[in-house]
Amino acid sequence: MGSAIGLGNIWRYPYIAYENGGGAFLLPYFIAIVTAGIPVLILEYTLGNRSRHAAPFAFRSVSRRWEWLGWWQIAVSFFIITYYIVIIGWVLSYFCFSVGAQWGKKTNPFFNEYIGVSESFWQMGGIQWNVLFAVAIAWAITYAILLRGVSKGIEVASKILIPSLILMILVITIRGLTLPGAVEGLNVLLTPDFSQLTNGSVWVAAYGQVFFSIGVGFSIMIAYSSYLPRRSDLTNSAFIVGLANCGFEFMAALGVFSVLGFLAVQQGVPVNEVVESGIGLAFVTFPEIINQLPALSSFFGIMFFGALFFAGITSAVSILECSIAGVREKFNLSRNAAVSWVCGLAAIVSLIYVTEGGLFYLDVVDRFINNYGLVAAALVEVIFIAWVARRLGLFQEYANERSYFRLGRWWIVFLSIITPVLLGAVTIFNLYNEVTTPYEDYPWSGLLIFGFGVAVLCVAVGFIMQSVKSRDPESTAAESEERSESR
Amino acid sequence: MNTGAIVMLAIGAAGLWGGLVFFLRNYFKAEKAEREAAERGEASDREANRENQS
Numbered sequence: 001m002g003s004a005i006g007l008g009n010i011w012r013y014p015y016i017a018y019e020n021g022g023g024a025f026l027l028p029y030f031i032a033i034v035t036a037g038i039p040v041l042i043l044e045y046t047l048g049n050r051s052r053h054a055a056p057f058a059f060r061s062v063s064r065r066w067e068w069l070g071w072w073q074i075a076v077s078f079f080i081i082t083y084y085i086v087i088i089g090w091v092l093s094y095f096c097f098s099v100g101a102q103w104g105k106k107t108n109p110f111f112n113e114y115i116g117v118s119e120s121f122w123q124m125g126g127i128q129w130n131v132l133f134a135v136a137i138a139w140a141i142t143y144a145i146l147l148r149g150v151s152k153g154i155e156v157a158s159k160i161l162i163p164s165l166i167l168m169i170l171v172i173t174i175r176g177l178t179l180p181g182a183v184e185g186l187n188v189l190l191t192p193d194f195s196q197l198t199n200g201s202v203w204v205a206a207y208g209q210v211f212f213s214i215g216v217g218f219s220i221m222i223a224y225s226s227y228l229p230r231r232s233d234l235t236n237s238a239f240i241v242g243l244a245n246c247g248f249e250f251m252a253a254l255g256v257f258s259v260l261g262f263l264a265v266q267q268g269v270p271v272n273e274v275v276e277s278g279i280g281l282a283f284v285t286f287p288e289i290i291n292q293l294p295a296l297s298s299f300f301g302i303m304f305f306g307a308l309f310f311a312g313i314t315s316a317v318s319i320l321e322c323s324i325a326g327v328r329e330k331f332n333l334s335r336n337a338a339v340s341w342v343c344g345l346a347a348i349v350s351l352i353y354v355t356e357g358g359l360f361y362l363d364v365v366d367r368f369i370n371n372y373g374l375v376a377a378a379l380v381e382v383i384f385i386a387w388v389a390r391r392l393g394l395f396q397e398y399a400n401e402r403s404y405f406r407l408g409r410w411w412i413v414f415l416s417i418i419t420p421v422l423l424g425a426v427t428i429f430n431l432y433n434e435v436t437t438p439y440e441d442y443p444w445s446g447l448l449i450f451g452f453g454v455a456v457l458c459v460a461v462g463f464i465m466q467s468v469k470s471r472d473p474e475s476t477a478a479e480s481e482e483r484s485e486s487r
Numbered sequence: 488m489n490t491g492a493i494v495m496l497a498i499g500a501a502g503l504w505g506g507l508v509f510f511l512r513n514y515f516k517a518e519k520a521e522r523e524a525a526e527r528g529e530a531s532d533r534e535a536n537r538e539n540q541s
Binding site: 022023024026030183186187189190191192233236237239240243244246247250254404405 | 488489491492493494495496498499500502503504506507510511513514516517
């Protein structure tokens with residue numbers, strides 16, 4: 001749950017739902033959860049739990065020639081963490097700025113000044129030291145959690161942070177609902193526009209959101225499930241994680257839109273004019289809302305940025321863990337060495353986003369790595385298991401042997417037909433849009449290097465890593481077996 | 488709030504949060520059944536030990 005619930009649940013879902021039919025979006029969203037999100041989650045749980053390995057060796061256990069797919073997914077996760085941690089650094093700074101609303105009345109110029117955004121894409125500029133300081137703290141916290149190991153570090157952190165996060169979002173939602181204008185905000189979010197359901201892009205958005213949000217295709221769920229005891233109820237766990245994640249983002253959307261309604265009423269404009277998503281919502285619109293609150297504004301700011309911070313840290317830890325698990329197995333490293341290598345390398349790469357041009361690079365890498373890296377890797381994974389290796393029947397049997405809720409034929413049909421077709425449609429749709437309209441009017445050179453370049457580099461990393469000889473794979477396999485038996 | 492929004496709120500809440508409660512119940516039920524089975528096994532072992540000793 002800690003891995004699935006991240007920043008996107010709070011700042012991405014509300015906008016996607018609003019933009020794609022409001023309340024009517026729930027229909028494609030539910031269908032996407034049941035036909036793609038949860039079935040793929042069950043697939044990844046089964047693959048990891050059955051093989052007792054991180055993604056590369058898990059795919060290798062199905063077919064020796066497919067180890068690269070696991071490395072591809074790990075490379076995608078690696079590039080995601082390099083900018084994700086920078087956003088956590090910003091959140092950490094804003095958590096401190098919340099005390100006394102230090103961003104002042106002009107929240108947009110304040111944010112631009114804070115990150116020191118440059119005037120054009122290729123004007124990289126120097127390092128922003130204040131941002132670097134916050135990012136270094138975010139790295140230190142993440143590193144400390146990872147160094148403590150899976151049960152003492154990740155498990156303990158999640159047990160504390162996830163309930164706190166849910167409580168914080170609950171407080172924000174309740175506070176939002178009691179503000180004047182909340183009803184206007186909720187009407188904009190929930191009023192159904194059923195005519196949108198005939199629009200293909202709404203369905204593409206629903207499948208895209210479910211995939212990004214649940215966190216499949218990252219290789220995280222494969223690594224996490226390899227740590228679960230062999231007798232774990234995988235199907236029920238997948239339903240719990242999938243529904244908790246989606247239920248959480250639905251609750252967050254109610255909170256976000258009720259405060260957006262409040263802001264619209266304060267400014268005397270329609271709600272549509274204040275709706276924002278992503279970085280703009282968190283670092284520009286929310287501080288504006290906090291400025292307008294009649295009482296306890298600092299408390300509300302601390303709650304909001306605290307929730308973002310907790311959501312970010314639990315996801316960051318999981319994104320790194322899949323790389324750590326993969327590297328450990330491949331090179332037979334100790335945990336501390338693997339954590340230090342992966343975090344050290346990612347920290348060096350993350351420096352690029354701490355420069356004045358960092359926001360542009362972050363924006364492009366995020367867009368391409370999510371739309372092509374993540375979705376394409378998930379698509380290849382499903383096609384490989386369903387059509388190339390033809391292991392779905394075997395995996396279904398494995399999951400059913402240890403699950404309270406039995407998987408029927410529907411699971412195989414969804415994974416072998418519906419999920420690949422829809423994921424393929426999502427990829428083609430996104431690619432078409434990308435080629436016809438350059439993203440945010442950034443220069444093509446920038447899009448080719450930071451966008452398509454990084455997405456292709458991830459695949460190349462997959463093949464390169466597969467060609468590297470494993471260091472003593474027998475002992476790694478034996479250690480993994482020992483770990484599974486000790487549970 | 489308008490009727491359409493209220494209906495969609497109810498559908499969203501029932502589908503997502505209701506579904507979550509349903510699967511959490513399954514989880515706790517399975518856990519309880521497992522715990523009870525383990526306790527029954529232990530009790531049976533203890534009884535067998537007592538019988539053997541007497």
